[in-house]
Amino acid sequence: MVAVAQLKTSKVIRQSSFLNFIDATVRRSTIRATQPFTGQRRFKVEAYHFELYNTMHPILFQLGPIKFYSYGLMLALAFITATYLAKEEAQRQGIAADKIVDLSLGLAICGVLGARLLYILQNLKFYLASPLEIIKLNQGGLSFYGGLFAASIFAVIFLKQKQLPWLGTLNLLSPYLALGQAIGRIGCFLNGCCYGIAGVPVQLYSALGLLLIFIILRLRMSFLLYCLLYSLFRFLIEFLRADNLRIWANLTLHQLISLGIFIIALVIWLRRCKNSD
Numbered sequence: 001m002v003a004v005a006q007l008k009t010s011k012v013i014r015q016s017s018f019l020n021f022i023d024a025t026v027r028r029s030t031i032r033a034t035q036p037f038t039g040q041r042r043f044k045v046e047a048y049h050f051e052l053y054n055t056m057h058p059i060l061f062q063l064g065p066i067k068f069y070s071y072g073l074m075l076a077l078a079f080i081t082a083t084y085l086a087k088e089e090a091q092r093q094g095i096a097a098d099k100i101v102d103l104s105l106g107l108a109i110c111g112v113l114g115a116r117l118l119y120i121l122q123n124l125k126f127y128l129a130s131p132l133e134i135i136k137l138n139q140g141g142l143s144f145y146g147g148l149f150a151a152s153i154f155a156v157i158f159l160k161q162k163q164l165p166w167l168g169t170l171n172l173l174s175p176y177l178a179l180g181q182a183i184g185r186i187g188c189f190l191n192g193c194c195y196g197i198a199g200v201p202v203q204l205y206s207a208l209g210l211l212l213i214f215i216i217l218r219l220r221m222s223f224l225l226y227c228l229l230y231s232l233f234r235f236l237i238e239f240l241r242a243d244n245l246r247i248w249a250n251l252t253l254h255q256l257i258s259l260g261i262f263i264i265a266l267v268i269w270l271r272r273c274k275n276s277d
Contacts (some may be wrong), residue, residue: 074187114150
C-alpha cells in the first residue's frame with residue numbers, strides 16, 4: 001500500500017511539474033507590451049528578446065559538451081518530416097522522388113539564408129553594433145518571407161534545369177511547406193523568439209493555424225491556395241506579434257508583403273475561376 005501511495009504521489013508530482021513547465025514557458029514566451037512597436041521602442045524590444053532567450057528553453061538537453069538547441073532541432077525535424085512526406089507524395093504522383101529530395105535540400109538552404117538576410121536587414125542597427133550575433137542561428141532570427149523569396153528563385157532555376165512540371169511540383173510541396181512552418185513555430189516558442197503582446201503565446205497560435213492550413217492543402221494541393229491562406233493568416237497574426245517594426249499605417253513589413261501576395265493570388269484565382277466557367 002505504501003508503494004502504491006508513493007507511486008501515485010510521484011505521478012501527481014510529475015504531472016504538476018509538467019503543467020508548471022508549460023505555464024512558465026507560455027508566460028516567458030510573451031512580452032508584456034501594450035504600446036505600438038515603433039522605432040522608438042525597437043532597441044528596447046531587441047534587448048528584451050535576448051533576455052527572454054535566456055529565460056526560455058533554447059537548449060532542450062545536453063550530452064556531455066554537446067548541446068542540442070530547441071530551435072535547430074525543430075528546424076531539422078521540420079525539414080526531415082516535410083521532405084519525407086513530399087517524397088512519398090511524389091512517388092504516388094509519378095514524379096521523380098530523388099529530384100524532390102534534391103529540391104527540398106536546396107530550398108531549405110536558400111530559405112534559411114534568405115530568411116536570415118531579411119531578418120538582419122530588419123534589425124540592422126543591432127547587428128551593426130554586434131556583428132558576431134549574425135552567425136548565432138541557434139538563437140533564432142529568421143524572417144520567413146526572405147526565405148520564401150530566396151527559395152523561389154532557387155526553385156525556378158532548379159525546376160527548369162531538371163525539367164520538372166513547375167506548377168505540379170509547387171502544388172505537391174505546398175502542404176508540406178505549411179507543416180514544416182508549423183513545426184518550426186514550436187521551435188520559436190521554445191526558443192523565445194517571435195513573441196507576442198499582452199501575454200499571447202503567438203508562436204503556438206501560429207503553429208495551430210499552419211497545421212490547419214496543412215490539413216486544408218492535403219485535401220486540395222494548390223500552391224496558389226497556400227499563398228492565399230498563409231498570406232491572410234500571417235497578416236492577421238501579425239497584430240499579435242511584438243517583435244516586428246510597424247513601418248507604415250501601423251502595419252509591419254510582413255503584413256505589407258502578405259497583403260501584396262494575397263491580392264496577387266486572389267486576382268489569379270478569380271481569373272482562373274472566370275476562365276473555367
